[in-house]
Amino acid sequence: MLKMAYLDSGGDGRPVVLTHGAGMDHTMFGPQALALEQAGYRVIRWDLPGHGRSPLDGRFTAAGALTEMAALLDWLHLDRPVLIGHSLGGNLSQALVRADAQRAGGLIVLDSTWNAGPLTRTEAIALRLAAPGLAMIPAARLPDLMARASAVTPEAVEQTRAVFAAMPKRTFLDVWRATASLVAPEPGYRTPVPLALIRGARDRTGNIATAMPRWAKSEDIMEYVIPGAGHVVTLDAPGATAEALIEVLARW
Numbered sequence: 001m002l003k004m005a006y007l008d009s010g011g012d013g014r015p016v017v018l019t020h021g022a023g024m025d026h027t028m029f030g031p032q033a034l035a036l037e038q039a040g041y042r043v044i045r046w047d048l049p050g051h052g053r054s055p056l057d058g059r060f061t062a063a064g065a066l067t068e069m070a071a072l073l074d075w076l077h078l079d080r081p082v083l084i085g086h087s088l089g090g091n092l093s094q095a096l097v098r099a100d101a102q103r104a105g106g107l108i109v110l111d112s113t114w115n116a117g118p119l120t121r122t123e124a125i126a127l128r129l130a131a132p133g134l135a136m137i138p139a140a141r142l143p144d145l146m147a148r149a150s151a152v153t154p155e156a157v158e159q160t161r162a163v164f165a166a167m168p169k170r171t172f173l174d175v176w177r178a179t180a181s182l183v184a185p186e187p188g189y190r191t192p193v194p195l196a197l198i199r200g201a202r203d204r205t206g207n208i209a210t211a212m213p214r215w216a217k218s219e220d221i222m223e224y225v226i227p228g229a230g231h232v233v234t235l236d237a238p239g240a241t242a243e244a245l246i247e248v249l250a251r252w
Helices: 026-038 062-075 088-099 121-135 142-150 154-165 169-181 208-219 238-251
Strands: 006-008 015-019 042-046 082-086 106-110 195-200 223-226
Touching (some): 006 026, 015 026, 015 088, 026 042, 062 169, 082 088, 142 154
Parallel strands (some): 082 106, 106 195
Antiparallel strands (some): 006 042
């Protein structure tokens, strides 16, 4: 029995699975889900363990989240859906494709670092120190700091803050550690399914602003950069993000 909370638009359209970022939930894809449904796609949104309405048994781990993601695809009998993931959701979607390319018919990554890409010494150190640094921030201040670092528009900042505030600090730190654990450089790796990359032009999270262009060049694909948007591109620029997703899917 699947324990994760999810929404499924149903229908006979090509299935797309939307996986949200760390500390967020399925609501971050609201406008994009509606646009995709109207374009004829079967849209599945879900909440990762410990996020939104999904329960968390024990501690959050990358392995546990990947197990639940695979279980969702099996539960819904999805045949090679397009995986669309934001931030942590993008890291998890990359990892699932890397482990078993037959799971997906395409991969769209939004504002997420490149799991298999090389890291500079500075990037590696920053990745290792991120969780300890966040642990030093008082729990009461963490949601506001994270929201302002993630979103640009006032509406997006407020929505992001409210979602972050619902997660205990201990769980959030576990989620952050899990995200970092998915970054595993592999020289020469190329994504074995159709790939698209989308990010906000004002995203300053981690090394995304530098890693994603390197990734696009390595895979010889175009990178979609959404003007005026930060890390939470789906909330900062909902319409432009939906248009980019539909353009990619229509091209495939």
